[in-house]
Amino acid sequence: MSVLDLRLRELQDRLAGGELTVTDLVEASLARIRETEPVVQAFITIDEEGARARASELDRQLREGGERGLLFGLPAGIKDNIVTEGLLTTCASRFLSNYIPIYNATVMDKLREAQSVTIGKLNMDEFAMGGSNENSAFKVTRNPWDPERVPGGSSGGSAAAVASRQVYFALGSDTGGSIRQPAAYCGVVGLKPTYGRVSRYGLVAFASSLDQIGPITKNVEDAVYVLQAIAGHDPMDSTSADVEVPDYTAALTGDVKGLRIGVAKEYLGAGIDPKVKETVLATLKVFESLGATWEEVSLPHTEYAVAAYYLLASSEASSNLARFDGVRYGVRAENPANLIDLYRKSRSQGFGAEVKRRIMLGTFALSTGYYDAYYLKAQKVRTLIRRDFDQAFEKFDVIIGPTTPTTAFRIGEKIDDPLTMYLNDICTIPVNLAGLPAISVPCGLADGLPVGLQIIGRAFDEITVLRAAYAYEQATEHHKLRPAAVGGAQA
Amino acid sequence: MSISIRDVEHVANLARLELTEEEKAKYTEQLGAILAYAQKLNELDTEDVPQTSHVLPISNVMRDDVPRPSTPIEKVMLNAPDEEDGQFRVPAVLE
Numbered sequence: 001m002s003v004l005d006l007r008l009r010e011l012q013d014r015l016a017g018g019e020l021t022v023t024d025l026v027e028a029s030l031a032r033i034r035e036t037e038p039v040v041q042a043f044i045t046i047d048e049e050g051a052r053a054r055a056s057e058l059d060r061q062l063r064e065g066g067e068r069g070l071l072f073g074l075p076a077g078i079k080d081n082i083v084t085e086g087l088l089t090t091c092a093s094r095f096l097s098n099y100i101p102i103y104n105a106t107v108m109d110k111l112r113e114a115q116s117v118t119i120g121k122l123n124m125d126e127f128a129m130g131g132s133n134e135n136s137a138f139k140v141t142r143n144p145w146d147p148e149r150v151p152g153g154s155s156g157g158s159a160a161a162v163a164s165r166q167v168y169f170a171l172g173s174d175t176g177g178s179i180r181q182p183a184a185y186c187g188v189v190g191l192k193p194t195y196g197r198v199s200r201y202g203l204v205a206f207a208s209s210l211d212q213i214g215p216i217t218k219n220v221e222d223a224v225y226v227l228q229a230i231a232g233h234d235p236m237d238s239t240s241a242d243v244e245v246p247d248y249t250a251a252l253t254g255d256v257k258g259l260r261i262g263v264a265k266e267y268l269g270a271g272i273d274p275k276v277k278e279t280v281l282a283t284l285k286v287f288e289s290l291g292a293t294w295e296e297v298s299l300p301h302t303e304y305a306v307a308a309y310y311l312l313a314s315s316e317a318s319s320n321l322a323r324f325d326g327v328r329y330g331v332r333a334e335n336p337a338n339l340i341d342l343y344r345k346s347r348s349q350g351f352g353a354e355v356k357r358r359i360m361l362g363t364f365a366l367s368t369g370y371y372d373a374y375y376l377k378a379q380k381v382r383t384l385i386r387r388d389f390d391q392a393f394e395k396f397d398v399i400i401g402p403t404t405p406t407t408a409f410r411i412g413e414k415i416d417d418p419l420t421m422y423l424n425d426i427c428t429i430p431v432n433l434a435g436l437p438a439i440s441v442p443c444g445l446a447d448g449l450p451v452g453l454q455i456i457g458r459a460f461d462e463i464t465v466l467r468a469a470y471a472y473e474q475a476t477e478h479h480k481l482r483p484a485a486v487g488g489a490q491a
Numbered sequence: 492m493s494i495s496i497r498d499v500e501h502v503a504n505l506a507r508l509e510l511t512e513e514e515k516a517k518y519t520e521q522l523g524a525i526l527a528y529a530q531k532l533n534e535l536d537t538e539d540v541p542q543t544s545h546v547l548p549i550s551n552v553m554r555d556d557v558p559r560p561s562t563p564i565e566k567v568m569l570n571a572p573d574e575e576d577g578q579f580r581v582p583a584v585l586e
Contacts, residue, residue, distance in 0.1 A: 098570075099570055100569065102566045102570070195546050196546075196547050235554060238549075238552035239545070239547060241547060301535075306528075307532050308532060311529055318506060322507075327572070328567075328570065328579055329570035329571065329572070330570070330572070332572035332573065336582055338583070338584075339581050339584050340507070343507040344509045347507055347508055348508050348510070353514075356510075357518060357522070359506050359508065360499070360522060361522055361525060361526075363502045363505050367502065374526075374529060376542060377532050379542035379543055380537035380540040383540050383541055383542060383543045384537070384540060386543060386546070419525055422525075433543075
């Protein structure tokens with residue numbers, strides 16, 4: 001057992017008591033990375049020097065008796081679409097393979113305040129477009145449970161790094177499931193907060209009305225503390241919500257007596273692996289034993305969510321990614337004939353196949369003659385999907401279902417079939433369209449691979465989501481299972 | 492909905508992408524399949540449904556117009572592929 005396996009509060013006690021230093025933690029993280037990275041390949045950039053310097057600084061503060069931040073000394077991995085001042089930020093794209101940001105994302109300033117230590121930047125699908133990490137321009141991260149399988153995506157590096165205990169926690173971003181799906185595939189906890197709960201300033205935009213930053217952690221308790229550290233209104237993000245941040249530790253009660261659970265019927269229908277379904281339904285007995293009640297609930301427009309999402313997200317992406325023109329930053333193509341040619345060549349050489357595909361789809365959906373039929377139609381369907389949830393939440397406190405229809409698939413299995421890959425996001429996409437908070441927690445294994453239980457809540461009601469997730473976690477042992485493939489014995 | 496290579500070429504031009512013949516063929520097929528799937532939305536009557544462009548009930552977020560320092564030019568230029576005298580250099584726009 002490594003010091004990185006200690007629970008957050010115990011770790012903080014040991015640091016406070018001088019039994020442990022931040023340098024010990026950072027060295028444990030770097031040693032684990034050296035040991036597992038040849039297989040897992042979660043990192044794009046490892047900042048050993050910066051991490052060690054920050055550890056010494058925090059150790060000095062500790063000796064001098066300074067106050068400790070909420071995440072004091074915890075080694076953190078950051079998805080590579082969150083800008084870090086002075087530290088390479090690529091979005092896993094050739095286009096940004098040389099981009100060193102001149103400012104910090106708000107979440108990075110907040111982590112600095114909470115005094116975690118940034119170990120490095122984690123792999124992802126290029127510009128967060130994908131669900132497997134196969135769309136990274138640099139490497140394919142492996143699933144720590146089975147290196148022949150994908151870790152999920154787009155925050156695949158974040159989930160794999162936490163699952164293989166390379167870092168204590170990671171940040172990811174979730175536009176259509178990109179935190180929850182890889183968390184489910186890698187057997188860890190992933191929380192997508194309510195849209196607007198966490199500032200997007202400094203998150204390289206994919207689909208601005210859907211993107212949200214959130215934590216990936218080993219357990220629900222850690223997710224509570226990381227959310228506490230990063231949540232809140234930010235004047236630099238006009239879409240961040242001016243809603244008070246509650247004390248999320250209030251969720252750590254273990255009590256769900258009287259909680260009303262809706263089981264999303266459509267998330268358990270055709271296309272769901274029977275073993276995943278069985279594993280997720282088994283969680284209901286646990287909730288029952290804890291005094292919660294459940295009933296089936298219908299979200300009738302679920303089957304339209306994937307089509308609406310891919311039109312909307314791609315439209316927003318085609319607009320957001322127009323900024324990558326080779327003029328102000330990024331890799332510029334050589335010998336352009338003129339300015340337009342410079343744009344064209346830089347973009348064509350800089351973007352990978354999936355990013356081009358989505359820019360093409362979005363540009364098409366927004367183009368003259370097709371706008372009403374595709375973009376506008378999808379925005380209206382988005383309203384119907386929101387109404388499904390509004391109605392369900394009149395009767396239920398949370399809605400649960402699987403995070404994903406299957407467990408992690410094999411590398412290469414779906415790469416040539418984008419539509420099948422997109423349909424894999426059916427259980428997570430509706431939540432982004434409605435802007436709601438949702439968490440994925442480990443709920444067992446199917447054929448040796450982790451299954452994720454998804455718990456969805458009302459807007460800005462992360463507390464109830466976390467309370468349900470924590471109570472479930474405390475009553476079960478699933479979150480203690482560890483991948484054997486990278487040297488961790490299964491607990 | 493099927494789309495043609497010409498549609499793909501038109502959209503690529505709008506998006507400032509230069510596609511190889513192979514990419515054009517592949518995207519024609521793949522975008523066609525995705526758009527055919529998107530036809531599914533037409534099963535729904537959305538005549539009287541308002542659109543959602545954004546989930547938060549906010550609009551026109553304003554702040555006080557207070558002067559504050561901007562990012563220094565030298566810093567802005569740190570990532571410039573080509574620069575001259577604190578300005579981004581590009582090929583001539585007008586011949």
